[in-house]
Amino acid sequence: MATDSAPAGAFAALHRGLTRLERLLGVLVKWLLVVTVAAMVLIVVLQVVARFLLIPIIWTSEATQNLMIWLTFLGGAAAFAQGEHIAVELLVARCRPRLRAAIGLLVHLALLAFFFVFALYGWRLAVINLSATGYTLPISQFYVTLAVPVGMALVSLSALARIAGILAGEVPRPSDPVESAQ
Numbered sequence: 070m071a072t073d074s075a076p077a078g079a080f081a082a083l084h085r086g087l088t089r090l091e092r093l094l095g096v097l098v099k100w101l102l103v104v105t106v107a108a109m110v111l112i113v114v115l116q117v118v119a120r121f122l123l124i125p126i127i128w129t130s131e132a133t134q135n136l137m138i139w140l141t142f143l144g145g146a147a148a149f150a151q152g153e154h155i156a157v158e159l160l161v162a163r164c165r166p167r168l169r170a171a172i173g174l175l176v177h178l179a180l181l182a183f184f185f186v187f188a189l190y191g192w193r194l195a196v197i198n199l200s201a202t203g204y205t206l207p208i209s210q211f212y213v214t215l216a217v218p219v220g221m222a223l224v225s226l227s228a229l230a231r232i233a234g235i236l237a238g239e240v241p242r243p244s245d246p247v248e249s250a251q
Contacts, residue, residue, distance in 0.1 A: 080237035087230035091150055094223060098147050102140065109136045128205040135203070135213045142220025150227040174235045177228045184225045191217025 116129035148154055161172055194217060198210035 076236070077238050080233050084230060084233035084237045084239070087226065087233055091226050091230050094226065095147065095150050098143050098223065102143055102147060105136050105140050105143070109133050109140070112136075131203050131205045135206070135208070138213055139216045142216040143223070146220045146223035146227070149224045170235050174232060177232045177235070181225060181228045181232065184221045184228060188218045188221035188225065191221055 112129050112132050116126060116133075119126040119129070145154075161169055164172065191214065195211050195214040198214050201210040202208060203210065203213075
């Protein structure tokens, strides 16, 4: 009995720590998303007004594209942390808790491997773009493409927290999809 509870206790502590870190970073990410969307709105309004007044401002399109890249990866990480990504849960929701936990563990391990490869190639892309600058903005493209490994690190944290939770004995909760409602 002590051998079963010791690893579960360690995983429970790890799960609590990762979840706490995930929530802390989640607050930061949500504020960054708000600032990013606000900046995009202001830049697009500036672009529209400038075109109406026949004033050429050439950097606005590139700036919104760069912000959209960050919005995509930060928003994707925030959605993953909240469990908001699309999922087909009809069959898994009908499984017994132990099978649901096993499936959840396998899925999150596979996702973690995918996120790691994605982050690795994202980092390589960022390093390749270290000396490149935008066409209209003198900003290193390293900072633009850095969104890929940062976003993958954030989703990896969420996946690790879920894996630790499952290993600690927390059974993934079945969602309430419309199809399984009785």
